[in-house]
Amino acid sequence: MGVAGFILRRSAAAIVVLVGLSILIFVVARIIPGDPARMALGSVATPEQVEKLRNRLHLDESLPIQYWEFIKGLARGDLGESLVTRRSVSLDLIDTFPATLELVLAAGLIMVLVGVPLGIIAARYRDTAVDNVARLFALLGVVTPSFVWAVFLMLLLSFVLGLLPVAGRLSEAFDPPPMVSGMYTLDALIAGQWRAFWDAIQHLILPALALALAGMGQAARLTRTNMAEVYGRQYIEMARAFAFREHEIALKYALRPAMIPTLTILGLDFAVMLGNAFLVEAVFVWPGMAKYGVFAILRKDLNAIVGTVLVIGAMFLIVNIIVDMLTAYINPQIRLGRRVA
Amino acid sequence: MRRLFRSRAWYKFSRSWLSVAGLATILVIALVTVVAPLIAPFPEHVGIFVDFRNTEQPPGWLYFFGTDDNGRDIFTRVLYAYRVSFAVGLLVLAIAVPVGVILGLLAGYYGGLVDTVIMRTTDVFLALPPLVLAMAIMGYLQPSLFNIMLAISVMWWPWYTRLIYNLTRSLRHEGYVQAAKVSGASDLHILLKEILPNCVPSLLTKMAFDMSFVILMIAALGFVGLGMQPPTPDLGRMVAEGVRFMPFDWWMSVFPGLAILILVLAFNLFGDGLRDMLDVDV
Amino acid sequence: MALLETTDLHVRFELFEGMSHVLNGVNLKVERGERVAVVGESGCGKSLTARAVLGLLRHTNAQIDGSVRFDGSELLSLSERGWRSIRGRRIGMIFQDPTAALNPTFTVGDQLFKVIIRGGRARTKRRAREIAREALRHTAIADPDRVLNAYPFQLSGGLAQRVLITMALVNEPELVLADEPGSALDVTVQEQTLRLMRALGDELGAAVLIITHNLGVVREFAQRVYVMYAGSIVEEADVDTLFHAPRHPYTRALLEAVPRLTGEMLPQPIEGVVPDYTAAPVGCRFHPRCPHAQPACQEPPPVVDLGGGHRVACVLPEAAP
Numbered sequence: 001m002g003v004a005g006f007i008l009r010r011s012a013a014a015i016v017v018l019v020g021l022s023i024l025i026f027v028v029a030r031i032i033p034g035d036p037a038r039m040a041l042g043s044v045a046t047p048e049q050v051e052k053l054r055n056r057l058h059l060d061e062s063l064p065i066q067y068w069e070f071i072k073g074l075a076r077g078d079l080g081e082s083l084v085t086r087r088s089v090s091l092d093l094i095d096t097f098p099a100t101l102e103l104v105l106a107a108g109l110i111m112v113l114v115g116v117p118l119g120i121i122a123a124r125y126r127d128t129a130v131d132n133v134a135r136l137f138a139l140l141g142v143v144t145p146s147f148v149w150a151v152f153l154m155l156l157l158s159f160v161l162g163l164l165p166v167a168g169r170l171s172e173a174f175d176p177p178p179m180v181s182g183m184y185t186l187d188a189l190i191a192g193q194w195r196a197f198w199d200a201i202q203h204l205i206l207p208a209l210a211l212a213l214a215g216m217g218q219a220a221r222l223t224r225t226n227m228a229e230v231y232g233r234q235y236i237e238m239a240r241a242f243a244f245r246e247h248e249i250a251l252k253y254a255l256r257p258a259m260i261p262t263l264t265i266l267g268l269d270f271a272v273m274l275g276n277a278f279l280v281e282a283v284f285v286w287p288g289m290a291k292y293g294v295f296a297i298l299r300k301d302l303n304a305i306v307g308t309v310l311v312i313g314a315m316f317l318i319v320n321i322i323v324d325m326l327t328a329y330i331n332p333q334i335r336l337g338r339r340v341a
Numbered sequence: 342m343r344r345l346f347r348s349r350a351w352y353k354f355s356r357s358w359l360s361v362a363g364l365a366t367i368l369v370i371a372l373v374t375v376v377a378p379l380i381a382p383f384p385e386h387v388g389i390f391v392d393f394r395n396t397e398q399p400p401g402w403l404y405f406f407g408t409d410d411n412g413r414d415i416f417t418r419v420l421y422a423y424r425v426s427f428a429v430g431l432l433v434l435a436i437a438v439p440v441g442v443i444l445g446l447l448a449g450y451y452g453g454l455v456d457t458v459i460m461r462t463t464d465v466f467l468a469l470p471p472l473v474l475a476m477a478i479m480g481y482l483q484p485s486l487f488n489i490m491l492a493i494s495v496m497w498w499p500w501y502t503r504l505i506y507n508l509t510r511s512l513r514h515e516g517y518v519q520a521a522k523v524s525g526a527s528d529l530h531i532l533l534k535e536i537l538p539n540c541v542p543s544l545l546t547k548m549a550f551d552m553s554f555v556i557l558m559i560a561a562l563g564f565v566g567l568g569m570q571p572p573t574p575d576l577g578r579m580v581a582e583g584v585r586f587m588p589f590d591w592w593m594s595v596f597p598g599l600a601i602l603i604l605v606l607a608f609n610l611f612g613d614g615l616r617d618m619l620d621v622d623v
Numbered sequence: 624m625a626l627l628e629t630t631d632l633h634v635r636f637e638l639f640e641g642m643s644h645v646l647n648g649v650n651l652k653v654e655r656g657e658r659v660a661v662v663g664e665s666g667c668g669k670s671l672t673a674r675a676v677l678g679l680l681r682h683t684n685a686q687i688d689g690s691v692r693f694d695g696s697e698l699l700s701l702s703e704r705g706w707r708s709i710r711g712r713r714i715g716m717i718f719q720d721p722t723a724a725l726n727p728t729f730t731v732g733d734q735l736f737k738v739i740i741r742g743g744r745a746r747t748k749r750r751a752r753e754i755a756r757e758a759l760r761h762t763a764i765a766d767p768d769r770v771l772n773a774y775p776f777q778l779s780g781g782l783a784q785r786v787l788i789t790m791a792l793v794n795e796p797e798l799v800l801a802d803e804p805g806s807a808l809d810v811t812v813q814e815q816t817l818r819l820m821r822a823l824g825d826e827l828g829a830a831v832l833i834i835t836h837n838l839g840v841v842r843e844f845a846q847r848v849y850v851m852y853a854g855s856i857v858e859e860a861d862v863d864t865l866f867h868a869p870r871h872p873y874t875r876a877l878l879e880a881v882p883r884l885t886g887e888m889l890p891q892p893i894e895g896v897v898p899d900y901t902a903a904p905v906g907c908r909f910h911p912r913c914p915h916a917q918p919a920c921q922e923p924p925p926v927v928d929l930g931g932g933h934r935v936a937c938v939l940p941e942a943a944p
Contacts, residue, residue, distance in 0.1 A: 013464075016461070016464075017461075017464050018468070020462070020464070020468075021465050021468050024466070028477065139606070139609065139610075140606075142609065143553065143605040143606040144598075144601075145557050145561060145601055147560075147561065147564045147581070148560075148580060148599075148601060148602060151580060151583070151587070151598055152598065154587065154588075155588055155591055155594075155595070158588075160588070231682075233723070234718060234724050235723065235725055235726040237674075237718075237724075238716075238724045238726075239726070240679055240682070240710070241677055241679060241710055241711065241716040241718075242711035242715075242716075242737070242741055242742070242790065243706065243707040243709075243711045243712065243741045244737060244741055245741075246703070253729065256726075256728040256729070257726065260728070272472070273470075274473070275470030275471060275472030275473045275561075276472065276561070278472065278476065279564055282564070282581075293473075294476070296480070297476055297477060297480030297567070298565075298566060305477055305480055308473075309473060309477050312469065313468050316469065317468060330728065331728065332774045333774075336774065352639050353639070
């Protein structure tokens, strides 16, 4: 079994999961008591208005037919109409998705680039003061909800120290850069608008940091645990017996085997981050999909909820496939299959 | 009690003083929530209560954590909010653990179609960030203690199914399980008497960690307004409402935030200690 | 001056049960070019001795006392930097289980080149590859490039074992520590391993300290033997003397436990087990299992020199076999 086969199998499994997810979220949306049409229109609407909406949403059909209609729409990229914004849910999501993606990618980057090295250092200097400080830092990251981080960081960095802007994606002095990816930092770079880029980065730091700290702590703890496990293996003793340098062992010979189990969990942490984006966007008034989703949930906007959940599910699956590919890359036993010679 | 403190288990648990501190904190907070009506300085501030003369008071000797925009004592409200966190946390585990364990045992032991159906279903549940699913479900339900518990439980059981499934798969071929099978023991007997007891250490450790995650999740739901509804105190909601008064009335967000942090930290440290003591991986 | 000499080497670990005193004053010597075996039941501290000699215990919570001198200089006080001029260069080590001793996520070549470069034989990977190829051919590996490009799990046990031998010997060390070489593999591979080690050791003039529980290996491979029991050397002698005139009751018990092909007698297992190191017997650690035990055994046994390098740590060195 080669890499291609491995990836293909995982992708097929991901599609099955996505179909399952669409059924799950569809069923949850439909079987829960209460009439979505009535909920959407509020108590002042006339029965005729409610009936009309029910008809338009196919709510008067049987469940399988409703699901079929839903899937047909989905295939066309049509997620139905938002009952609140009165726009196509797909368009709403396309508008809001890049902001969330930008936030989550930035947070993911911090998680990996800070969390993993922190774990390596802790494992390398195990049971020393360095280790204890790193572990405490990681633990604080894990146990503090991202929205509490958001509040703390905002208080400290924006209000007390005045270093960073409090909310939004861009100062009013700037117009959003020409839309390419929808991510302001990237688009500003593409357009060569350096000052806008710097402004966008400054707006991005706080929310990304608040979102990243939990995952960062988790990544550091996990890396440390797995590194510690690898440090107990005989091949590390062997490397020492042949005078390999400690930093070589830490950064190469222990790191790679330790990253194999770590990567998978990092994928899961990324998923948790997608969830927490819902909270962080609310604090920093970040106009992303998560904020849109929360609003949809609070207003019982059926189509918008289903759409948001599906997009997040799809994003999560894509992340998992990427993680699987990386795992296959660093683990020769997957890449080559066992025992060739 | 003396036996406990002299046991090998306690030695391993207490090797890190942090685990002991975690356990002590949990015990203290649990006790405080039970006797909250007796020790809270202003029990009447839990419900609808307005005191215009004392709104937005900073922390001091009278109001340890300050007061909110209605003049209610934040310390009192935090104590009562802890009750909800504890109650929901325990109830979620009381639902999610048995359901998850039973399904995990069945899938792991019988394999085949049972395995496929159960484990692919967990895949679907695990394909979403837990918070998103819980929020989506809460979106359709009226916020209440029971519904919050239900929404969180719905997305929590698959983790236990996974855990028990993996353990069962590896235990299935152990000598003593095979021996029980050969000697004609019923499947029920094997599952409950041979396999389940060997899952207990992992289960306990995971439950300790999960208490902290469930508490986080309750707080998150509260934060977006899907938790306990006013006037019932809710830690997450208190943080969210305090954000509006930033930065001047910082205590309105900061103390409830710290309260969440401390409880979650305590369960995490306790879980670390249990893991070292029981020598399991979760 | 001996190439390697340990004097009163003690190793202790702190455990819940108390202080585990595993090595209890180990004295052993290896001369240049000599093949020496340390033999004993599993759990008697043999492997730990090898690890202590190579300074590998400094990454654990072990407390080490005594002295380990290599070519006249003290190893126990060496800095990490000092160790780098010894490990892999002047002392090579062969680990027991080749599947555990090779890193599964790197190719054999990557690891072997690193050994060569760290050993100061080459500066570039290219040069290291040339040396590695040559060295692998020397250990009767017909297609070195295939082995170098393979991952450890792609090699058979025998092949992997030969890679380990190559690593230990490629930098032409003066001393090779071999911890139960090949014993994780089948008997024929073990046989090959020993023959290869012997041939290569002779060629380089390297001394070999082999650690084993197998008296057959001792007889076939070693010139001199140390018998170890519960962290102490109980008897040392050249191989012939040890097999024909063993003096320590433990050595005799060990010899009687070996199955013989002549079938005269069933092997006699030794009664009892290696003691718990946190509560090791006082005095001679073997006395609870010893058929000749007497009150004097409660005291540390005297080391009696019987001449010709034959020493025994027992109050009854003259006891008739």
